[in-house]
Amino acid sequence: MLRLLKHDNIVLTPPRLNDAPHIVPLLSDERVYTWLSSVPHPYSLEDALWWLNRVIPHSDAILALLDASKDNPEKITVDRPPVQIIRELKDDGSDVFLGDLTLDLAGQWWELEGTGLVSQPEKPLRGEQPDIWTIGDYLAPSHHRRGIMSDALTTLLTQWAIPRMGVQKMVVTTLKGNEGSVGVFKKCGCVFRKTIEDAIEVRGERKGVHVLEWNLQEYNGCL
Numbered sequence: 001m002l003r004l005l006k007h008d009n010i011v012l013t014p015p016r017l018n019d020a021p022h023i024v025p026l027l028s029d030e031r032v033y034t035w036l037s038s039v040p041h042p043y044s045l046e047d048a049l050w051w052l053n054r055v056i057p058h059s060d061a062i063l064a065l066l067d068a069s070k071d072n073p074e075k076i077t078v079d080r081p082p083v084q085i086i087r088e089l090k091d092d093g094s095d096v097f098l099g100d101l102t103l104d105l106a107g108q109w110w111e112l113e114g115t116g117l118v119s120q121p122e123k124p125l126r127g128e129q130p131d132i133w134t135i136g137d138y139l140a141p142s143h144h145r146r147g148i149m150s151d152a153l154t155t156l157l158t159q160w161a162i163p164r165m166g167v168q169k170m171v172v173t174t175l176k177g178n179e180g181s182v183g184v185f186k187k188c189g190c191v192f193r194k195t196i197e198d199a200i201e202v203r204g205e206r207k208g209v210h211v212l213e214w215n216l217q218e219y220n221g222c223l
């Protein structure tokens with residue numbers, strides 16, 4: 001569990017299979033799904049279970065690696081964050097599902113533009129040329145505009161992605177007009193690169209995208 005730097009009642013944790021019924025209303029809300037390119041609509045419980053069954057083994061594998069190396073005095077480098085679900089902690093010890101923050105290797109052509117790559121391998125190479133990472137995220141509308149996502153992304157970057165994954169470069173994408181997401185990325189040190197019109201088909205409609213980039217060397221943080 002990773003506690004946010006500025007919101008101490010909000011944490012990032014691994015995904016759980018029983019998150020499924022809490023994901024459905026959020027990804028059915030037009031304040032959320034409208035801005036997500038890869039979310040089916042209408043969104044069903046089966047969709048949520050499919051996604052959870054895909055991501056849980058990844059976080060389980062990282063947690064197992066971390067457990068196996070816990071007596072090792074040197075901290076190991078891992079390929080993914082073990083945590084991605086944003087939850088609010090309640091006084092009675094329970095928690096409430098608030099959203100998701102996924103850090104993954106980038107794959108869109110505009111994210112890889114300029115590198116000579118058309119795709120990246122499933123795992124980071126950590127070679128001479130930095131791997132290019134990207135972000136996908138959403139938050140419950142009840143909690144929008146309280147600085148939670150920018151805190152979550154800053155926490156993930158500074159407490160995990162930089163020190164434990166060796167992340168040096170990100171290229172992030174939002175659908176055109178998504179001021180909230182552009183605001184989060186800028187607040188976390190991303191710099192606007194360009195807008196591409198007619199870049200992607202989203203639920204049958206062509207949409208433009210904004211592309212922003214982040215480099216470790218230029219990162220001043222947003223603390």
Ligand SMILES: CC(C)(COP(=O)(O)OP(=O)(O)OC[C@H]1O[C@@H](n2cnc3c(N)ncnc32)[C@H](O)[C@@H]1OP(=O)(O)O)[C@@H](O)C(=O)NCCC(=O)NCCS
Nearest residue numbers: 032035138139144145146147148149150179180181183184
């Ligand atoms: C985008 C999203 C994750 C932002 O989360 P959030 O916790 O509300 O964002 P923050 O409060 O950290 O906002 C950071 C900055 O972004 C900007 N911002 C956030 N929401 C905004 C909005 N609705 N309109 C304009 N600017 C906005 C502001 O500059 C804000 O800083 P400020 O409050 O100090 O002025 C949330 O709106 C969301 O889940 N949207 C739907 C899904 C989505 O768009 N996901 C991203 C896909 S790329």
